[in-house]
Amino acid sequence: MAFRFIHTADWQVGKPFGNVAGDSGAELRTQRIRTVQRIAELAAERQVDAVLVAGDAFDSNEVSERTILRTVEALKPFGGTWVFLPGNHDAALAHSVWTRARNMGLPPNIVIADRPEPLTLCDGRATILPAPLRRRREVTDQTDWFDAATSPDGSCRIGLAHGSVANRLPGKGDAANEIRDDRAERARLCYLALGDWHGALRIAPRTWYAGAPEPDRHKANQSGHVHVVDIDAPGAPERIATMAVGHYAWVQLEIELLGRCDKALEALEGIAQDHRTCVVSLHLKGSLSLAERHRLEAELARWEARVHHLEVDMAALLDDPTPDDLDALDTSGFVRLAVERLKARAQDLADPECESARTALRMVYLDHLRIAGWQGS
Incomplete structure (x- = not known):
């Protein structure tokens, strides 16, 4: 059964940009909301089934209520399913941006994947296996449970995680929240959607980082994009269209x-x-x-x-x-x-x-x- 989705991560809405003073810094903060809206518009244009956000949608658990509400408002152009994974910046603590968002009241199409359990989407066409972070740095691989997770026959198994693929990141990539580089194979995944690395990157078979959709640092690492992903059937190779959405x-x-x-x-x-x-x-x-x-x-x-x-x-x-x-x-x-x-x-x-x-x-x-x-x- 075919499944089309957008893979994105590392929005870090609410990032203060303290080193950029005045109106310039304020515009950088505002643009992150505009870029979220652009992702929603792209999702509607490409008629995807869902948008998967692989962690760090927010810069911290202390962002203002206004920032949360403005982010939710920016999602409205796409009425399909949004799946949000807590990352290291917005970890699923007992009191977090996610508990606050729930208390405000969220539309039914917004799913917070803050528990390590399968999520069935689109009448079983896809099964999302999330690995939420419950603290900034986890000591074990939070994707371990994927291997034994069950899913309906014919469903596309898609992992959703936030961290560093062991021994694969370029240069001196952060080794926090390590993920096995063969997780997609071990867990029989059609695709492993990752966040944490801020550039678009295929890191291992069927394993991709989306990168930050709005660049936020001086590093030539292919940031400013999202992936539009097509899975034609379980076992079929993923088809990726990497789309530019960044402004700055x-x-x-x-x-x-x-x-x-x-x-x-x-x-x-x-x-x-x-x-x-x-x-x-x-x-x-x-x-x-x-x-x-x-x-x-x-x-x-x-x-x-x-x-x-x-x-x-x-x-x-x-x-x-x-x-x-x-x-x-x-x-x-x-x-x-x-x-x-x-x-x-x-x-x-x-x-x-x-x-x-x-x-x-x-x-x-x-x-x-x-x-x-x-x-x-």
Whole structure:
């Protein structure tokens, strides 16, 4: 019996984005609700049987009632079944976001899978085997019970879990809440729908991460998507359509500058996505003259208005004052003598105060430009 569903996870609605201040942070928070609505609209467009949310629909169990209500409202474009699995951020504690949601009153098409027991959907066409987390970190594999779970003949067995597939995640993936990499085979699953890894990824046979539908970090891991999954019959290979639903693009740039700042400005200009939707992290290293540093800072101030959010790290970008920089100060007497001493220390890499001297020179230079600007106005 065929079954079509959307596999999604890691919405983390209510994420505070404390490092993004003001309106920019507020828009990131609001967009997560809009993206949930986009998933609901996609579910209706693709005429799926259900939407399976593999954990962390909410960022924490302490999200506001308003956030819960707005999330439920965003689900309305799709009137089919929604199955929500508690993850590590919204674990099924005695008092949780899920108990609060139930107390508010939920529509009958919203199912909270907070118990490890089979859920039969669509008159037996699918059996969902959920592995809810009841604490942030479980010490045993919560999918163990799948192997012996029963399901109606001809029903598509679909596992729903949140955690790390043992020894399979790229790089240094978190090993919390481990899941066997052969669980789909051992439990005779047509598909194992996973959450926790924030990128779309096939991690093992019939085993997929959906990734976060709305990106929230500077990592190139295929976030911003959901999977539309077709299972034609038990034992048939899954057919996956990975659909983009995310709005914001989190872009990370690492640039080395040698004397001029053009390379950094060209990298910003070369961002392929709509600049207004970009959350940019710019890491700069190398060295610039004081004049080029001043130019860079002025250009970055303009870029702050062009992108959604710009975070700049210049800790590894050194000041390298040129003779022209120092001549531009046009000082005499005691100030000139102090500048010459700072210059000497700034150029002496063996001097422990070298970096402090460079910073002081830059401050003198910028103060001079400000004073010159006032006098010229």
